Amino acid sequence: MLITKIKHPRHPLHQLKLELSLVPYICDGCKELGFETCYQCQICNFHLHKECAITSSSFYHRFFKGCEFKFYEESPRLGVRVCDGCWRDVRGFVYQCSHKKAYDLHPPCAKLPKTLAGEEVKLELKENIKSKCLKCQSRSNSNKGPKGWSYVSSCGKYCFHVACVKEMFYEAWEMGYFDQQKSDLDANTSGLAVALHRTVPSKLSSSTEIVQQSGGKAKHYWNMVASVLRLILFAIFDAQCVVSCLKTDSQAY
Ligand SMILES: [Zn+2]
Ligand SMILES: [Zn+2]
Ligand SMILES: [Zn+2]
Ligand SMILES: [Zn+2]
Ligand SMILES: [Zn+2]
Incomplete structure (x- = not known):
């Protein structure tokens, strides 16, 4: 069951509605491109991927045994981080594990179907x-x-x-x-x-x-x-x- 309206701390002014964006958008959470599906505020031109709007505080991914991924609005580590799924830079919302050599996943990449x-x-x-x-x-x-x-x-x-x-x-x-x-x-x-x-x-x-x-x-x-x-x-x-x-x-x- 999908929630069609949410309040998000990144955009406290208005509710975000689950809609189809008619043109590609840059997600205001992870800064990656999105298309069609999103939670958006049309008044402010604010968009979040569905996966960036509704996140899990922690989860495990089958490709990374023993890694507990936690959600962060910004990577807590300094330096350039790369998503281990799509190999693009991490510039905003991210799931990261706590190991010394940490793995990173953009929220939409974390949810890519098997x-x-x-x-x-x-x-x-x-x-x-x-x-x-x-x-x-x-x-x-x-x-x-x-x-x-x-x-x-x-x-x-x-x-x-x-x-x-x-x-x-x-x-x-x-x-x-x-x-x-x-x-x-x-x-x-x-x-x-x-x-x-x-x-x-x-x-x-x-x-x-x-x-x-x-x-x-x-x-x-x-x-x-x-x-x-x-x-x-x-x-x-x-x-x-x-x-x-x-x-x-x-x-x-
Ligand atoms: Zn996003
Ligand atoms: Zn707004
Ligand atoms: Zn790990
Ligand atoms: Zn290739
Ligand atoms: Zn990615």
């Missing part, structure tokens, strides 16, 4: 990968590419770092791909589905694996890559859940 199931493909979140990421062509343990977690298909063929999918989205956002308002779009099209179309092809066209294949096989491969990316993007932005919850909500009235 598995994602699409019609034709099932993905699993992994700390280390045997396949190469289709975006950066490297594995997580290489010292060239970004590190952090990846989603890998059960066949091992389709694999992306969470970091790389986020990076594609950030690039598309910086290029102004999302400046159009939702009203320009087909009302039934999810903003994220549109985002995917705008984000993916240009960023992956240089991928050798795609160039090597041709004809119908390439088309199938491409469709699979697109659905894999769609699943990961939806997980990162936690869109589907709230879209359906809000729909059921409005139908009730």
